[in-house]
Amino acid sequence: MPSLTDNDPGLGMTERYAVQREVIGLLDAAGDRITDYQVGTTSAPGEKLIGVNNPDHEPVLASTVCHDWLPNALGENGVALEPGQLTLTGALHAIVPMAAGDVFRAEFDRLGAMIVRAA
Numbered sequence: 001m002p003s004l005t006d007n008d009p010g011l012g013m014t015e016r017y018a019v020q021r022e023v024i025g026l027l028d029a030a031g032d033r034i035t036d037y038q039v040g041t042t043s044a045p046g047e048k049l050i051g052v053n054n055p056d057h058e059p060v061l062a063s064t065v066c067h068d069w070l071p072n073a074l075g076e077n078g079v080a081l082e083p084g085q086l087t088l089t090g091a092l093h094a095i096v097p098m099a100a101g102d103v104f105r106a107e108f109d110r111l112g113a114m115i116v117r118a119a
Contacts, residue, residue: 037060102117
């Protein structure tokens with residue numbers, strides 16, 4: 001699958017979030033649901049590395065939340081999650097430098113593979 005920016009290099013954040021809403025709508029129709037939202041790319045070095053000026057945000061889906069591991073891991077250290085507390089995950093992968101010609105592939109459950117080619 002070609003990346004969206006390969007097909008439309010001028011695709012801005014407004015359009016990218018519109019695509020995100022469409023994908024979330026399809027997942028919602030298939031029975032998933034949004035449980036929370038998370039903010040990403042919150043450091044100046046991370047923003048500089050990927051060429052943005054602001055953090056991004058995305059929904060957290062019920063199907064992606066690890067419900068059992070975190071409470072058990074915290075409990076082993078004497079910490080309990082209280083009702084209503086928010087749990088945030090970090091990045092799925094470390095931010096890595098990208099140079100012209102680099103190709104990255106990621107696979108997402110139920111969404112399939114995505115390939116990013118750096119221009």
